[in-house]
Amino acid sequence: METTRKLIRKQSLEKLYAHLSGSRKIYAPVTAANKQVDYKYNPPYAEVASDHIRSTLSVKNIVFPKVENLFLFTNNRTESTITDIELFKIPEVVLWGAHPCDTAAFDVLRSIFCWDTKDEFFSQRVEKLTVIGFACHKSDDYCFCTSTGLSPDSSKGSDILLSRLQNGDYVADIITEKGNAILDSCPGLFEAAPDEKPVITEVKVKFSHEQVTAKLANAFEHPFWIENSLRCIGCGACAYVCPTCACFDIQDETKGKNGKRYRSWDSCGFGLFTLHTSGHNPRQVQSQRWRQRIMHKFSYMPDRNESLGCVGCGRCSSGCPVDMNISEQLEALQNI
Amino acid sequence: MTNLINRAKELLENGTVKVVIGYEAGPTGLARPAFITDPAKAGKLIYDDRCVQNLAVYLTKAEVKNLGKMAIVSTLPVMRSIMMLISEHQVMGDNIVVLGISTEKELLDIADIGVMKGYIEKCDLRNPEKDRETLAMLNALTPAERFAWWQKEMEKCIKCYACRQACPMCYCIRCTVEVNQPQWIPVQANPHGSTEWHILRAMHLAGRCISCGECGRACPVGIPCHLLTMQLADQVNNYFHVHAGTSDNMTSVLSTYEPNDKESFII
Numbered sequence: 256m257e258t259t260r261k262l263i264r265k266q267s268l269e270k271l272y273a274h275l276s277g278s279r280k281i282y283a284p285v286t287a288a289n290k291q292v293d294y295k296y297n298p299p300y301a302e303v304a305s306d307h308i309r310s311t312l313s314v315k316n317i318v319f320p321k322v323e324n325l326f327l328f329t330n331n332r333t334e335s336t337i338t339d340i341e342l343f344k345i346p347e348v349v350l351w352g353a354h355p356c357d358t359a360a361f362d363v364l365r366s367i368f369c370w371d372t373k374d375e376f377f378s379q380r381v382e383k384l385t386v387i388g389f390a391c392h393k394s395d396d397y398c399f400c401t402s403t404g405l406s407p408d409s410s411k412g413s414d415i416l417l418s419r420l421q422n423g424d425y426v427a428d429i430i431t432e433k434g435n436a437i438l439d440s441c442p443g444l445f446e447a448a449p450d451e452k453p454v455i456t457e458v459k460v461k462f463s464h465e466q467v468t469a470k471l472a473n474a475f476e477h478p479f480w481i482e483n484s485l486r487c488i489g490c491g492a493c494a495y496v497c498p499t500c501a502c503f504d505i506q507d508e509t510k511g512k513n514g515k516r517y518r519s520w521d522s523c524g525f526g527l528f529t530l531h532t533s534g535h536n537p538r539q540v541q542s543q544r545w546r547q548r549i550m551h552k553f554s555y556m557p558d559r560n561e562s563l564g565c566v567g568c569g570r571c572s573s574g575c576p577v578d579m580n581i582s583e584q585l586e587a588l589q590n591i
Numbered sequence: 592m593t594n595l596i597n598r599a600k601e602l603l604e605n606g607t608v609k610v611v612i613g614y615e616a617g618p619t620g621l622a623r624p625a626f627i628t629d630p631a632k633a634g635k636l637i638y639d640d641r642c643v644q645n646l647a648v649y650l651t652k653a654e655v656k657n658l659g660k661m662a663i664v665s666t667l668p669v670m671r672s673i674m675m676l677i678s679e680h681q682v683m684g685d686n687i688v689v690l691g692i693s694t695e696k697e698l699l700d701i702a703d704i705g706v707m708k709g710y711i712e713k714c715d716l717r718n719p720e721k722d723r724e725t726l727a728m729l730n731a732l733t734p735a736e737r738f739a740w741w742q743k744e745m746e747k748c749i750k751c752y753a754c755r756q757a758c759p760m761c762y763c764i765r766c767t768v769e770v771n772q773p774q775w776i777p778v779q780a781n782p783h784g785s786t787e788w789h790i791l792r793a794m795h796l797a798g799r800c801i802s803c804g805e806c807g808r809a810c811p812v813g814i815p816c817h818l819l820t821m822q823l824a825d826q827v828n829n830y831f832h833v834h835a836g837t838s839d840n841m842t843s844v845l846s847t848y849e850p851n852d853k854e855s856f857i858i
Contacts, residue, residue, distance in 0.1 A: 289813050293747075311812055312749070321749055322779040396619050485655055486624040488648060490753035492811040506771070506778045519779045520749065527769050540654050576757055576809035577644065578623035 256435065258410070258428050261445040265423045272300045272351065274441050279347040279385075282317050284310050305352060308393050309570055313498030314357045317350055318380040319364060321495075325376070325505070325516045342379045350386045356400045356568040358388045358412030360498035366560040367501040385433045388413030394456040397569030399582040401458045405566055408455045418453035426453055461582050464553065464563055466589045471554035475546070479591055483584055484545035486577045491522030493548070493571035493579070499564050502528075523547050549584065594698040595664065596633050598690060602662050603630040608688050609659025612649055614642040624649065628658060638664065638692055645803040647672030647759035650682050662688035667714050668803035670707050671836025672759040675799055677704070678841035681762055704839050716834040718802045718821045725815065726822055741786070747812040748785035750778075754816050755792060757809035760799045767791060793819035798827045798844035801836040830855075 263271065275281060276297060284304040285295045292310040294317075327338040350358075361381065368377035391398075391407035400406060410416040414434035417425040426448050429438050438445055494500040504521040507514055521528065524545070529538045538544050552564030565581075572580045599611040613636045615625035622641035626649075627633055647669045649655045663669060670691060676682045684704040691699030691710065701707045717723065729737055752768075755761045767775050768788060776791060777784035792806075793816075800820035807817030827833055830853050831844045 287813075291813055293812075322781060481654060485626045485652075486649075488652075488753075488756040488809075490756035490809065491749075491751035492753045492809070495749045495751040496811055504778060506774075508774070508777055508779070517779060522751065525752070527765065541652070542654060574811035576753055576811075578617045578619070578621045580617060580619065583618055 256430075256432060258430055259435075259438075260448040261427045261429065261438065262448045263417065263425050263427045263445055265425075267444040268417075268425060269300050271437075271441065271444050272303070274444070275349045275351075275387075275437070279349055281349045281351050282314070283351040284353075303352060305389065306393065308391070308395050308398070309354070309568060309573065311570075311574070312496055313360065313568065313570060314350055314353050315360060315364060315498050315500075317348060317384065318361060318377055319368070319501060319503075319520075322517055322519045323376055325518060327513070327515045329513050330509070331512055340376075342375060345379050345383050347383050348380075348385070350384060352389050353386060353413075354391050354568075355388055355405060355407060355409040355411065355413070355416075356398075356566040357498050358386050359400075359405050359409060359566045360568075361386075361412045363499040363556075363560075363562050363564060363566065364501055366556070366562040367499075370560060385437065386413045386415075387437075388416045390416060390418035390453065391456045391458075392419050392454045394458050395569070397573045397580075397582070398456075398458045398567065399461050399569060399585075400567035402461045402582065402585070403464055403563055403565050403567040407458050408453070418455065420449070420451055420453050426451075458567075462586045462589045464565075464585075467553050467585050468557050468563075470588055470591055471550060474588065474591060475550075477591060479588065480546040481542040483587070484542045484579070487524070487541050487545050487579055488577055489524050489526060489541050489544065490576070491520075491524055492574050492576065493581075494522035494524055495520055496570040496574045498566060498568055498570070499552070523551070545579075549581070549588070553585070553588075592636075592638055592696075595638055595690060595692070596636050598698060599627060599636055599662065600630045600633040602688060603627065603633065607660070608662040610655070611636070611662045611664070611690070612646050612655070613664035613690070614638060614644075614646075616641075626655065626658065636664070638696055642666075643808065645669055645672060645757070645759055645805040647676065648757060648805070650676060650687065650759065651762040660686055660688075662690050664690045664692060665701070666692050667694070667711065668801055668805075670701075670711055671716075671801035672803070673707070674704075674711065674836040674839050675760055675801060675841060676762075677839040679799075684839055708838055711837050716802075716837065718824060719804060722802075722804065722818060722821050726818055726825070729818065729822075741789075742782055744814045744816075745782045745785040745789065747814055748780050748789070749812060750780040750785060750788065751811060753809040753811060754789075754806035754814075757805045758796070759803075759805075760796055760801075761792075767795075789814075789816055789819055792816070793823055796820045797823040798831070798833065799835050800824045 280296050282294050284292050285298045285302050286292050286304045292304050292307040329336050368374035410430045414431045416428040502521045503518040505518045507516050530536045556564035602608045611627040613625050614622045615635045617623045645668050677684045689701040691701040693699050776787040802821050802824050804817040807815045833844055
């Protein structure tokens with residue numbers, strides 16, 4: 256549909272929040288005592304953060320929870336029963352305040368979860384999700400969305416994108432039918448848009464992702480990987496804070512006769528991630544795992560999923576305990 | 592700093608070591624680990640307040656060991672980690688050159704493990720002051736209040752295992768949490784699974800934790816998990832009068848019986 260632009264005043268924004276929370280759950284960012292920003296369900300509007308650069312974790316939890324039950328089972332020796340998860344019970348959720356990098360990540364996740372077989376859990380959660388994105392008026396050195404084909408005011412993945420004006424009001428771009436439905440449900444909160452340009456931060460382009468992808472095609476054996484990953488300690492922080500990392504582990508957990516099968520986040524940075532039952536491990540050392548991380552996002556995914564596996568949010572770098580700065584490495588890779 | 596750079600350069604030039612593990616400044620201004628193999632690049636080394644990571648974690652890392660004999664920039668926590676790693680037969684003292692750094696940021700002359708032992712003995716081995724204060728606050732709570740405080744923290748855990756990976760003492764190739772026959776603790780990062788993980792980690796480090804605080808620093812979601820191991824470090828010291836990492840021949844307090852051990856904790 257064609258995008259329409261409206262104005263929503265500062266005081267109307269709170270009313271919109273109240274209006275939406277009347278009919279569904281709202282997932283919104285809140286600043287914790289330690290200054291970290293975390294997304295919570297249904298926080299009071301007064302606590303909702305709007306000035307942060309990035310939340311600690313991405314918002315992928317909303318469509319790809321850190322733990323998702325796949326089915327329940329009982330095992331009675333002679334007879335076993337399996338109970339499916341009632342997907343229709345997944346509630347309607349409004350994601351409020353996500354930045355364009357995070358909202359664009361839903362498409363990347365879709366390219367993985369619905370690559371061939373459609374993942375029902377993911378799809379159902381996406382279907383029940385309405386996204387009110389907030390364009391960025393602030394950024395820092397870790398941001399590199401403009402190097403991944405996005406921008407601080409990209410509407411990709413948003414149903415409504417709000418961009419702040421100088422006086423604190425917002426322009427609202429109504430992007431999708433879901434966004435339109437919200438507009439129709441409370442037309443009194445929206446006004447005709449002014450001609451004024453919103454305040455949008457500037458994010459410097461650090462590298463050309465096309466060039467990186469081209470270079471990676473022949474870089475598998477390059478000494479770059481060992482030199483630049485000696486300090487990587489092999490934790491999963493980068494993958495777990497990443498909005499597009501989608502690897503998961505599947506486990507059964509039982510208590511007596513009852514049990515459940517669930518999936519939970521996993522990371523290719525872990526030493527045992529690729530360990531075969533034979534004992535062979537094709538990625539024995541950290542440099543091979545670090546290479547896999549970059550290759551997957553910037554070479555294999557553009558090739559197979561027709562989607563870059565990175566949205567330039569910078570979380571993997573800001574959250575890394577040993578300063579493995581990914582944009583710095585990609586800048587270097589485009590020139591190897 | 593000049594002394595450190597000169598010493599690193601000299602060690603690389605005369606072939607005493609193949610790599611110097613230290614700190615350099617990254618492009619965002621943060622200090623990060625550096626692995627200097629070329630004497631001409633020794634000038635990149637820095638040492639200032641930004642250099643907080645416990646570098647001893649790299650002493651057991653395969654690709655770093657592959658570089659050859661190492662020199663390592665060592666503050667007190669790194670020195671204590673080295674003592675533990677030697678005691679636990681993970682590294683050979685003769686294979687490491689310690690570039691000791693005093694609390695005044697001066698290069699120390701640590702000729703061998705004996706000299707390092709002497710230096711460590713003269714240092715304040717208690718937990719850092721800030722952490723002692725938080726622990727005192729937590730210890731003043733009732734067990735129920737304390738459990739509630741930790742449950743709130745555990746809710747944040749995503750099981751990325753940054754706490755484990757950042758710890759020089761967590762060098763197991765296959766951690767207990769990666770064993771699934773039997774499954775010792777739940778894999779999922781729910782409050783139950785995460786609490787069990789952090790208790791297990793703390794217990795495995797009792798008597799081995801040298802109070803560097805690296806696990807808490809590494810946590811991307813800000814769980815102060817270092818307080819768990821530091822609390823146990825305190826208790827071990829109370830019961831057994833031992834500070835971890837004070838000699839290259841430490842016995843593991845929790846797996847060693849001494850006839851005069853207090854047994855007051857056994858109910």
